[in-house]
Amino acid sequence: MASSNFIKNVAIVGAGGNSGSHMTKFLLETGKHNVTAITRADSKTKLPPGVNMKQVDYADPSTIVEALQGQDALVITLSTFAPPGQQETLFKAAADANVSWVLPNEWSPDSTHEGLIRDAIPFNHMPDARKKIEELGMSSYIAVSCGFWYEWSLAIPDAFGINIAKREATLIDDGETKMSISTWPQVGRAVAALLSLPIQPEGGDQWRCLDRFRKRNVYVASFTISQRDMFESVFRVTGTKESDWKITHEPAEQRYKKGLEDMKKGDRSGFARQMYTRVFFKDESGNFEKRKGLQNELLGLPRENIDDATRAAEQRQKESPWA
Known part of the structure; x- marks a missing residue:
């Protein structure tokens, strides 16, 4: 004590x-x-x-x-x-x-x-x-x-739907739902x-x-961003543009339910999809900056550069994203 x-x-x-x-x-x-x-x-x-x-x-x-x-x-x-x-x-x-x-x-x-x-x-x-x-x-x-942890999560394709190595992405709904996230x-x-x-x-x-x-x-948070914001950062970090990528769309609730079904079959990727997709529902469950406010200023936390965090995620995806 x-x-x-x-x-x-x-x-x-x-x-x-x-x-x-x-x-x-x-x-x-x-x-x-x-x-x-x-x-x-x-x-x-x-x-x-x-x-x-x-x-x-x-x-x-x-x-x-x-x-x-x-x-x-x-x-x-x-x-x-x-x-x-x-x-x-x-x-x-x-x-x-x-x-x-x-x-x-x-x-x-x-x-x-x-x-x-x-x-x-x-x-x-x-x-x-x-x-x-x-x-x-x-x-x-x-x-x-x-x-979620930004550099961990972005490195896992089934989490935020962005596969940096393969240049493939699945945007959830329109990709514009905001969520709070930290490094x-x-x-x-x-x-x-x-x-x-x-x-x-x-x-x-x-x-x-x-x-x-x-x-x-x-x-607390590093950023309150959408999938689209992450994607734009990935473009900058990788020197690519949207036309270089294969992009699909999937409704949030459909992706979440499929993740649950796959998880019950023992598919680890299903575990990630159900957990991460839930914050993209339209109830703004992931955007606690908007709903609750942040204590960043009180704690003296700095503003961070999203591209630096994206580079860390890119490196993790090349190595061992689940480690």
């Missing part, structure tokens, strides 16, 4: 992963935090200098409680395919170790949107996860809604800035404090 008005000790699950590594980097750069990576004993993940490491055994929750002793905050980043119950084990350990703040494994589009949570299968559990933290009664959650570095900056805020207001500024976000969602 924090002994001052600021968080000092931060534990991260997934500190060496795609998103967690950026959170770790920017937390360290603040110079305000001691960062501890919570890892399995058999983990081979490389961690940056300055990160403490505590090895745990998920079959023995007491090892996690011990690792979390003295931590002010726990940040959880887990794969969509993490074992069932793993996050709940972390919640219970955090409560037993008196960790005051938990950032659960959301890192997603708006997890308070009823239609999105109902229809996009990977998001179904998120309200229950937040409820579990509250029921345990020790920690307070802050859920970070950041949209990994932007969310790393957001987490570092968020956990550097005073817990209680200081200096008469009632807005810049963690208590403002206690048991709430924080909304």
